[in-house]
Amino acid sequence: MPALPHYRRRRGEFLSRLDEPVLLFAGGDRPRNFPANHYPYRADSNFLFFFGKLERDAAALFDPGDGSVTLFLPRRTTDAAVWLGSVPSFDEMQEAAGVDRVLDVEHLEEHVAKLRQDRRLLSVAVMDPVATRIARQVTGLELRPDHIGPPELVDVLADLRLHKNEAELAEMREAADATGAAFTAAMAATGSGVTELSLAADAEWAMARRGATPAFSTVLSVRGEILHNQSHGGALQSGDLVLMDGGAEVPSGYAADVTRTWPASGRFSAAQRSVYDIVLRAVRVATEMVRPGVRYRDIHFRAAAVIAEGLAELGLMKGDPARAVERGAHAAFFPHGVGHLLGLDVHDLESFGDRVLYGPGRDRSSDFGTKYLRIDLDLEAGMVVTIEPGLYFVPAILRGEDFRKKFGDIVDFDRAERFLEANAGRGFGGVRIEDDVIVTDDDPEVLTAGIPSAAEDVEAAVGRRTRREVGVRA
Numbered sequence: 001m002p003a004l005p006h007y008r009r010r011r012g013e014f015l016s017r018l019d020e021p022v023l024l025f026a027g028g029d030r031p032r033n034f035p036a037n038h039y040p041y042r043a044d045s046n047f048l049f050f051f052g053k054l055e056r057d058a059a060a061l062f063d064p065g066d067g068s069v070t071l072f073l074p075r076r077t078t079d080a081a082v083w084l085g086s087v088p089s090f091d092e093m094q095e096a097a098g099v100d101r102v103l104d105v106e107h108l109e110e111h112v113a114k115l116r117q118d119r120r121l122l123s124v125a126v127m128d129p130v131a132t133r134i135a136r137q138v139t140g141l142e143l144r145p146d147h148i149g150p151p152e153l154v155d156v157l158a159d160l161r162l163h164k165n166e167a168e169l170a171e172m173r174e175a176a177d178a179t180g181a182a183f184t185a186a187m188a189a190t191g192s193g194v195t196e197l198s199l200a201a202d203a204e205w206a207m208a209r210r211g212a213t214p215a216f217s218t219v220l221s222v223r224g225e226i227l228h229n230q231s232h233g234g235a236l237q238s239g240d241l242v243l244m245d246g247g248a249e250v251p252s253g254y255a256a257d258v259t260r261t262w263p264a265s266g267r268f269s270a271a272q273r274s275v276y277d278i279v280l281r282a283v284r285v286a287t288e289m290v291r292p293g294v295r296y297r298d299i300h301f302r303a304a305a306v307i308a309e310g311l312a313e314l315g316l317m318k319g320d321p322a323r324a325v326e327r328g329a330h331a332a333f334f335p336h337g338v339g340h341l342l343g344l345d346v347h348d349l350e351s352f353g354d355r356v357l358y359g360p361g362r363d364r365s366s367d368f369g370t371k372y373l374r375i376d377l378d379l380e381a382g383m384v385v386t387i388e389p390g391l392y393f394v395p396a397i398l399r400g401e402d403f404r405k406k407f408g409d410i411v412d413f414d415r416a417e418r419f420l421e422a423n424a425g426r427g428f429g430g431v432r433i434e435d436d437v438i439v440t441d442d443d444p445e446v447l448t449a450g451i452p453s454a455a456e457d458v459e460a461a462v463g464r465r466t467r468r469e470v471g472v473r474a
């Protein structure tokens with residue numbers, strides 16, 4: 001965890017850019033099926049950014065008038081201590097969190113009502129609907145998922161969170177290391193008959209050994225062509241490709257997000273290897289472009305061009321690859337964007353919307369595939385992005401009438417059908433390779449470079465565990 005001076009510095013930077021007081025909410029438990037059974041609690045990322053880990057239902061008032069920060073915390077009661085454990089007193093919290101005062105959250109409303117007599121009070125929506133309702137009530141602002149808060153506040157938060165400082169980058173390196181351990185463990189435990197569920201557990205166990213937890217539901221499947229496949233119901237067969245998209249979150253909240261694809265047998269087939277090497281080339285070319293001043297959308301289309309060139313070599317596309325990308329035909333095999341921002345959120349700042357993620361004068365495309373390009377910013381030093389091209393054989397696309405009609409002159413759908421039927425009818429699946437990259441004033445720093453990605457390195461990492469151990473886990 002970053003030490004207190006880091007958080008105080010971030011709060012100081014925030015306060016110096018505010019004209020009006022701001023109220024932020026940590027959010028609380030969100031019920032799963034009945035109120036006492038809830039999803040694991042995680043504070044809102046804007047809150048984590050300024051305070052690190054803090055208890056549920058907390059709120060913080062930043063007042064640029066006197067430069068003060070007030071924390072509002074739940075009252076310390078015997079009942080709470082019985083169910084949730086004893087927590088430090090308000091005095092102790094004031095010291096530990098380095099704030100000017102700590103007040104009972106029950107008094108939040110009357111405290112800010114006084115403040116609002118002559119000043120506007122700003123806030124942003126959080127994922128916890130109860131906290132957002134309180135924020136709406138006490139500020140009088142319209143806060144919705146598609147309008148997270150007033151632009152003047154959203155812009156300041158976005159600008160601070162976009163540019164990671166050294167303390168934050170250190171957290172992200174730790175998250176990347178824990179993620180590397182997870183991939184090593186999953187690759188090592190891979191073998192015929194092993195279930196997706198047990199392999200995902202191997203990955204998450206490795207994160208836990210590093211003091212980290214999954215930042216999002218681990219994607220681990222032989223059906224890699226289903227982009228956000230979160231079911232772990234299958235078992236590996238020789239000939240399958242295993243796709244894992246997973247990332248660790250360290251206690252401060254910072255995340256990693258990595259994808260690797262490997263052969264269940266430990267050896268790529270010739271067809272798998274040729275598709276794999278196209279994606280590897282795309283990720284390498286795109287990663288090289290991660291530099292200040294480069295428009296992220298250009299990286300996306302460069303990756304698309306590399307994939308289209310590879311598809312032409314494989315005979316899956318006809319004609320000029322550049323023309324195919326102009327027409328959007330690459331999206332038949334690469335139907336998503338090349339990546340996103342990374343930080344406290346796995347898709348960092350995505351709740352801030354396209355006003356922040358696309359920049360002024362840039363609108364999201366409505367074209368199939370390109371509409372999933374999650375950012376279109378000019379890169380600046382301190383930003384962290386993922387680079388994650390992929391190549392998939394999706395039955396819904398490659399057997400879809402629309403696509404056959406639209407791209408019949410570019411895509412060889414008959415040849416694509418052979419990939420859909422490969423592997424004794426189980427299909428080819430998909431290949432994605434994803435790394436986490438820091439934009440620096442110099443060469444891009446790949447946080448996840450230590451995780452095998454060259455085909456030979458991946459093959460060498462598969463099934464390292466002895467047969468007997470694999471059997472026990474299967």
Ligand SMILES: [Mn+2]
Nearest residue numbers: 257386388434
């Ligand atoms: Mn990602």
